[in-house]
Amino acid sequence: MTRLTIRRPDDWHLHLRDGAMLRAVAPESARHFGRAIVMPNLVPPVVTGAQAAAYRDRIRAALPEGADFTPLMTLYLTEDSDPADVVAAHRDDIVTAVKLYPAGATTNSASGVRDFDRVRGVLEAMAEAGIPLCVHGEVTDSDIDIFDREAVFIDRVLDPIRRATPGLRVVMEHITTSDAVAYAREQGDDLGATITTHHLIINRNAILAGGIRPHYYCLPVAKRESHRLALREAATSGETRFFLGTDSAPHVDAAKETGCGCAGIFTAPNTMSILAEVFEQEDALDRLEGFASLNGPGFYRLPPNESTITLERGEPVAYPARIETGDGPLTVFDPMMPLHWRVSAG
Ligand SMILES: NC(=O)N[C@@H](CC(=O)O)C(=O)O
Ligand SMILES: [Zn+2]
């Protein structure tokens, strides 16, 4: 196959940031994607419906003229979140989902949840109203090895929350382990799981072998090869609970290439070319549309996009190694392999 037309894809987990960074990265997502679930981990975080509406306005203002891109907003769940505000923001079409960060788990998560009993009321109101909870699934205990934090979270936090809140629709975000794939598969259709582009490409060697490579560092951190293979199998399986959330998470080079670098990988510009390459390698090009364009809307109970994009196979496609932002240069994810699929129309 050398030409593939699919419904316009959506990104079910995206960081757009704010200010100069927002203006630099928003066009990169809007080029190929129709919608994105926009993460609320700004500083300070997007906690109220009013803040989400104001952030949505700033995103719209950063889009190129005529862009066909809808930001789907999220609220950052804190121990002080007000159930009535959350439900009202969803009812008024300001927010699509709520985001749970365990306090301290990842970039800008200091306001996250420490005591899960204190968010029980919000979670129950969300279950009642059908508002999905997007979960960064890692425990933060310093005595748990960083490579085990996702698997331990499933046992100690995720499964108990779901049992205590029947009917709550949950997205396990950016899953990185075969444990998460196996857990997701045992659940009903109230559980979805997103998979990033980069976790289909890198294992932990990319970060550490032969030198330390900050541009491959993200959270949850890439695991050993067997986990990467499990993710590729899940993403290309055709199972509707698995869908694309790039977790494209830009940080300027100065914040990555330093003694204590930020977690996050910027994949928005070349994600669709990378995914086409991966699905071709797995002999599953016919399942790319499901993963990138159909399964996510299915979980979120939204219609798939009406418009399409076309991917064309040819000579290797060149992507810039970095893009300029008003805050400094920003490195684009390097998949360490030639990419043959170009997004030619859409
Ligand atoms: N994925 C990351 O490594 N970083 C994200 C936060 C997150 O999604 O956990 C960020 O905001 O930079
Ligand atoms: Zn996360």
Ligand SMILES: [Zn+2]
């Ligand atoms: Zn993220």
